Amino acid sequence: xxxxxxxxxxxxxxxxxxxxxxxxxxxxxxxxxxxxxxxxxxxxxxxxxxxxxxxxxxxxxxxxxxxxxxxxxxxxxxxxxxxxxxxxxxxxxxxxxxxxxxxxxxxxxx
Amino acid sequence: xxxxxxxxxxxxxxxxxxxxxxxxxxxxxxxxxxxxxxxxxxxxxxxxxxxxxxxxxxxxxxxxxxxxxxxxxxxxxxxxxxxxxxxxxxxxxxxxxxxxxxxxxxxxxxxxxxxxxx
Numbered sequence: 452x453x454x455x456x457x458x459x460x461x462x463x464x465x466x467x468x469x470x471x472x473x474x475x476x477x478x479x480x481x482x483x484x485x486x487x488x489x490x491x492x493x494x495x496x497x498x499x500x501x502x503x504x505x506x507x508x509x510x511x512x513x514x515x516x517x518x519x520x521x522x523x524x525x526x527x528x529x530x531x532x533x534x535x536x537x538x539x540x541x542x543x544x545x546x547x548x549x550x551x552x553x554x555x556x557x558x559x560x561x
Numbered sequence: 562x563x564x565x566x567x568x569x570x571x572x573x574x575x576x577x578x579x580x581x582x583x584x585x586x587x588x589x590x591x592x593x594x595x596x597x598x599x600x601x602x603x604x605x606x607x608x609x610x611x612x613x614x615x616x617x618x619x620x621x622x623x624x625x626x627x628x629x630x631x632x633x634x635x636x637x638x639x640x641x642x643x644x645x646x647x648x649x650x651x652x653x654x655x656x657x658x659x660x661x662x663x664x665x666x667x668x669x670x671x672x673x674x675x676x677x678x679x
Contacts, residue, residue, distance in 0.1 A: 452623070454605070485664030489606070496656060496670040497606065503664065540606050544664045548620050550596070550608040 455480065455541055455553035462559040468529040471556045473541030474522060479551055481522035485544035488517055488526045491555075492537045500539075501526060528558075536560040563587045563669040565657050570674030577647050577678070583640040583657030583671060591615075591635040594660040596667045597642050599653035599676075607653075610642070611665050625651075647678045 456474040463469040473480065473488075480486055486504045489497035499508055501517035504524065514529045524543070528535055541553040569581040583595070596611040610621045610631040619631055630643040640657050654675050658667035 483664065485666060487664075487666050496672050498670070499666070499668050502661070502666050502668070508668070542606075542608070542666075544666075548665070549622060550611070550665050550667070552598075552606040552608060555605040 452479075452545055452547065452549055452551045455543060455551055457539075457541060457553040457556045459554070460557045460559065462561050463528075463531045465531050465533065465560060467531050468527060469531060469558065471526045471528075471539055471541075471558070473524040473526070473543075473553050475524075475543055475551070476522055478546040479543040480519065480524050482546055483544045484519070486517065486519055486524040487542045488515075489540045489542070490535075490537045491540065497540065531560050533560050563659060565659065565669060565671030567655060567657050567671045567674035570655065570676045572677045572679065573647055575648060575678055578643070578645045579647065579676060581642040581644065581655055581657075581674060581676070583642075585638045585640065585659070588659065590633075590638040594662050594665065595631075595633060595640045596658045596660045596665065597629075597631060597640075598656045598658060598667060598670075599651075600656070600673070601650070601653040604653075608667075609655075611660055612640070614662075644676070647676075649678050652676060652678050 488501040491497040505517040597609040654673040659669040
């Protein structure tokens with residue numbers, strides 16, 4: 452199972468919005484509404500930010516939103532804040548009952 | 562609150578074995594699927610394996626199939642990963658995660674334990 456494709460890096464200024472894409476195939480992203488997004492700060496464990504494409508777990512800011520179209524999912528962060536600077540990973544359930552992650556995107560808030 | 566604490570990592574020689582443990586608390590362990598994920602130094606996340614709440618269902622990534630075995634002891638609220646025939650490329654931080662049944666989504670993660678194969 453090949454990793455999902457994410458941009459290596461994105462950047463934005465405080466207050467702006469950014470979008471991170473996550474491209475897979477019809478066997479993962481396109482075939483199931485089980486796309487998740489994780490935030491990881493350096494030296495820390497990943498934290499679930501979005502699951503089932505667009506659902507925010509309890510306690511996650513509504514500045515984070517998710518969507519999907521075809522084989523590509525997207526994470527949008529609005530009103531960028533300094534503490535949003537982190538690595539972001541997407542993941543998807545697959546047709547062979549496994550989970551596949553994206554390669555990760557480093558978000559810089561400049 | 563949900564707490565997951567991994568242990569058992571360390572330095573092992575290529576070809577060696579190691580058994581990781583994950584102690585769970587703050588939730589009814591026997592109700593949840595569990596997953597192991599790893600992250601090589603400076604690299605991304607790699608899903609390894611999951612196990613159903615009753616241990617009846619397991620699955621593995623191709624990279625570890627036949628070498629790693631996931632198991633659990635619901636009476637001890639513990640998850641395990643037996644790792645055999647270790648290779649240098651298995652060097653990583655290993656995380657356990659509580660997992661949503663639907664979509665096998667890892668939701669709550671431990672802090673990880675470092676395995677170094679050298």
